[in-house]
Amino acid sequence: MPQHTFILNGTQVTAEVDDDVRLLWVLRDVLGVTGPKYGCGLGVCQACTSHINGQAFNPCSVPVSAVQATDQITTIEGLPATVGKDLHPMQQAWLDFDVAQCGYCQPGQIMAAVAKVRQARAAGHEIGEADFDEIRNICRCGTYYRIREAITAAAKEF
Ligand code: FES
Numbered sequence: 173m174p175q176h177t178f179i180l181n182g183t184q185v186t187a188e189v190d191d192d193v194r195l196l197w198v199l200r201d202v203l204g205v206t207g208p209k210y211g212c213g214l215g216v217c218q219a220c221t222s223h224i225n226g227q228a229f230n231p232c233s234v235p236v237s238a239v240q241a242t243d244q245i246t247t248i249e250g251l252p253a254t255v256g257k258d259l260h261p262m263q264q265a266w267l268d269f270d271v272a273q274c275g276y277c278q279p280g281q282i283m284a285a286v287a288k289v290r291q292a293r294a295a296g297h298e299i300g301e302a303d304f305d306e307i308r309n310i311c312r313c314g315t316y317y318r319i320r321e322a323i324t325a326a327a328k329e330f
């Protein structure tokens with residue numbers, strides 16, 4: 173069985189799985205990291221959204237063989253450590269604005285939100301309505317309005 177090594181939430185990990193197994197299943201079923209959720213498995217729902225080298229991506233759509241040993245994968249479990257706190261400001265804002273309903277989509281929503289704030293800044297502006305419109309994460313509970321409130325508040329904190 174091939175071995176695949178990468179950095180997961182700051183720690184080097186190695187998984188023994190076939191090359192074509194997609195990263196979401198390696199994270200969840202082999203490494204026990206279940207923050208990234210399985211919704212569609214097709215790169216559509218965004219429930220699995222995590223970060224690769226600081227950018228949002230969908231591990232359900234990436235074969236583990238495409239991940240390099242130096243790639244930094246961050247899931248919701250590793251997000252607080254990126255700011256050296258118990259909770260990332262985006263997570264705190266989610267609590268403050270009572271965003272979650274069933275909660276299933278929320279790890280992906282938070283990871284997408286953090287990446288979108290960074291992306292907007294890299295483009296030279298703070299996050300706004302046009303950026304919100306680009307977030308494609310589906311929430312079957314319809315928490316979209318509170319998500320936008322929480323992102324707006326959190327973006328002032330990091
Ligand atoms: S499970 Fe990855 S995008 Fe839906």
Ligand code: FES
Nearest residue numbers: 274275311312313
């Ligand atoms: S909170 Fe239920 S799917 Fe988003």
